[in-house]
Every structure is written in structure tokens, then in C-alpha cells.
Amino acid sequence: MQILVTGASGFVGGAFMRRFASRIDLDLIGLGRRASDLPQYYRVDLAQPFDLSLEPDVVIHAAARASPWGTRREFEAQNVAATQHVIDYCRRHGSPRLVYISSSSVFYRDAHQYDLTESSPIGPQFVNEYAATKYRGEELLRAYEGESVILRPRAVFGPGDTVLFPRVLAAARKGVLPLFVGSGETVMGDLIYIDVLSDYLLQAATRPAIGGSYNLTNAEPVPLQSLLLDVLTRLGLPAPARRVRISTAMRAAAALERMYRTLRLQGEPPLTRFGVGVFAYSKTFDVSRALADLGRPSLTLSDGVDRFVEWQRAEWNR
Numbered sequence: 001m002q003i004l005v006t007g008a009s010g011f012v013g014g015a016f017m018r019r020f021a022s023r024i025d026l027d028l029i030g031l032g033r034r035a036s037d038l039p040q041y042y043r044v045d046l047a048q049p050f051d052l053s054l055e056p057d058v059v060i061h062a063a064a065r066a067s068p069w070g071t072r073r074e075f076e077a078q079n080v081a082a083t084q085h086v087i088d089y090c091r092r093h094g095s096p097r098l099v100y101i102s103s104s105s106v107f108y109r110d111a112h113q114y115d116l117t118e119s120s121p122i123g124p125q126f127v128n129e130y131a132a133t134k135y136r137g138e139e140l141l142r143a144y145e146g147e148s149v150i151l152r153p154r155a156v157f158g159p160g161d162t163v164l165f166p167r168v169l170a171a172a173r174k175g176v177l178p179l180f181v182g183s184g185e186t187v188m189g190d191l192i193y194i195d196v197l198s199d200y201l202l203q204a205a206t207r208p209a210i211g212g213s214y215n216l217t218n219a220e221p222v223p224l225q226s227l228l229l230d231v232l233t234r235l236g237l238p239a240p241a242r243r244v245r246i247s248t249a250m251r252a253a254a255a256l257e258r259m260y261r262t263l264r265l266q267g268e269p270p271l272t273r274f275g276v277g278v279f280a281y282s283k284t285f286d287v288s289r290a291l292a293d294l295g296r297p298s299l300t301l302s303d304g305v306d307r308f309v310e311w312q313r314a315e316w317n318r
Contacts, residue, residue, distance in 0.1 A: 004058070006063035008062070031044045055093050059096050060099045064079050065133075069269065079133035086098075101201075106135040107121075115284055115286040118213045147208060149210055150213040153216040156197055159308065173237060189278075189282060191301065192297075193305075196299050214293070214294065215289070253271040
């Protein structure tokens with residue numbers, strides 16, 4: 001089976017390519033914007049129309065601007081236009097099965113949300129441009145004539161992570177990581193380890209009976225602050241010394257975002273509303289549909305954290 005993976009130079013696409021590189025029953029071909037040493041890899045900017053002389057059986061669309069910060073134009077180009085170009089490519093090449101990696105953030109509100117299902121309300125307002133454009137990608141996919149499936153992973157982490165833990169650990173190393181406090185309610189959250197997501201991706205790619213949309217997690221909601229403090233301790237990093245109220249942090253983040261946009265400052269604000277929301281509001285998911293159709297996660301959350309900590313230590317010691 002030939003599987004074309006977009007975003008192969010990124011976290012999720014690259015992890016999938018490496019995890020199944022030795023499978024003799026799979027012919028994996030990667031696309032990405034950045035250079036890569038992966039075999040059978042093409043450097044392609046999906047924000048522009050593209051074509052390749054390939055007839056894949058499956059396309060996994062993992063490419064995206066996966067960031068809490070950026071301009072509307074950047075998100076439109078890398079998440080909406082890129083998805084349309086992938087769909088156009090598929091239509092020209094036999095309408096292969098198309099697996100679209102969306103995001104659980106399409107559901108998010110600045111509030112606690114528990115037991116979200118695939119049928120939970122989405123929009124019309126979104127927490128940021130990333131969530132809005134990922135959902136627009138979902139809408140584009142619904143007009144695709146071939147087989148398709150939408151996957152919405154929650155808080156993907158593991159070796160190679162570029163979004164979830166790197167910002168938090170960088171702040172902790174500088175001694176500027178705060179502990180957000182609010183009503184006293186324990187903030188619960190779901191996560192998914194990268195290998196678990198990769199295994200689910202393979203099932204979605206190779207099993208034609210799998211269709212529609214799936215929320216994906218490790219099916220083990222945890223107290224997020226306790227998890228964070230445990231990771232910091234195991235990595236020898238200081239625990240947050242400052243306690244900041246959620247309302248105060250949200251106002252500060254909003255002010256920083258306005259300043260960065262108004263002055264067109266380079267880089268990402270040191271604090272964003274999305275970043276505050278991750279540790280301020282509970283987000284848990286009812287993944288009964290995924291468990292019934294795709295099975296239990298291939299690795300426990302605890303084992304995933306162990307592997308991530310081991311990898312992070314090795315990265316810092318290189």
C-alpha cells in the first residue's frame with residue numbers, strides 16, 4: 001500500500017514515517033516544506049498548487065501551521081489553502097482515501113469542558129485562528145468524493161514535540177513559568193502520546209470501514225498541573241514559584257497579543273490566551289467511538305510520559 005504523508009518534516013507526519021519505515025507492506029512517501037533526510041521525500045510548499053506523478057492508495061494530510069500564534073494570512077495559506085490543494089491533488093490522482101488530521105481545539109471555549117464527543121457543538125466562534133482554520137479544512141474535506149476520515153487528536157506530545165511542552169519547559173528553565181490559579185477546581189485534561197496517534201493513523205489509513213470523525217486521546221484524563229509538576233521534577237527543573245490568577249493571566253496575554261499585532265513584532269508573545277487556556281481550563285473527551293472502532297491506545301499515558309522525559313534528557317545532554 002502506498003501512503004503519501006504531508007507534513008513529513010513536522011512532528012506528527014515525521015513520527016508516522018519513522019515509526020513504520022521498516023514495514024515491507026507499506027510504501028511511505030513524504031512531503032514537507034523543510035529539508036529532510038527521510039527516504040522518498042519531496043520538498044513541496046502545499047500553500048501553492050502542486051502535482052506529483054504518483055497514484056497513492058492513501059493520503060495522510062498532517063501538514064499544518066500548528067501554532068497558537070501567527071497571522072490570519074499564514075493560517076489561511078498553510079491550513080486552508082494547503083488542504084484545498086491536497087484535495088485537488090487527490091481528485092486528479094484517482095481520489096485515494098484521505099485522512100485529515102484536524103484538532104480537538106475546534107471545540108474549545110475559554111471555559112471548562114468535559115466529556116466532549118464528536119457531536120459536541122463546534123463554532124461559530126473559535127479560540128484562535130488555528131482552531132478556526134483547522135475546522136475550515138474539515139468543511140473542505142466533506143466535499144471530497146473519495147473515502148475520508150477526520151481525526152481530532154488532543155494535546156499530542158512525545159519525542160520531537162514542537163508545540164505542547166517546549167514552550168512550558170523553556171519558561172521553566174528561565175524561571176518564569178507561573179502556576180495559574182482560579183476557582184480552586186482541579187484542571188483535568190486529556191493528552192495523546194505520539195506513538196499512540198501514529199498507530200491510530202495507520203488504522204485510519206488502512207481500514208476502509210473507518211470513516212467520519214474521531215476524537216483521539218490516550219483515554220486517561222489527568223490533573224494537568226500535577227502532570228506538569230511531575231515532569232518538571234523528573235527533568236530537574238524548578239517548580240513555578242509565582243501564582244497568577246487566570247483572569248489576570250488572560251488580560252496580560254490579551255494585552256501582549258494586541259501589542260505584537262499592532263507593532264508587528266517578530267516571533268511569538270511570551271504569553272498567549274491559548275497558552276493560558278491549556279492549563280487554566282479542563283478539556284476532557286469521551287472517546288468511546290475511537291475505542292470501539294480503533295481499539296485501546298497502544299501505550300499507556302504513563303509509559304508515554306516516561307519516554308518523553310527520557311528523550312528530553314537526552315536532547316539536553318547532546
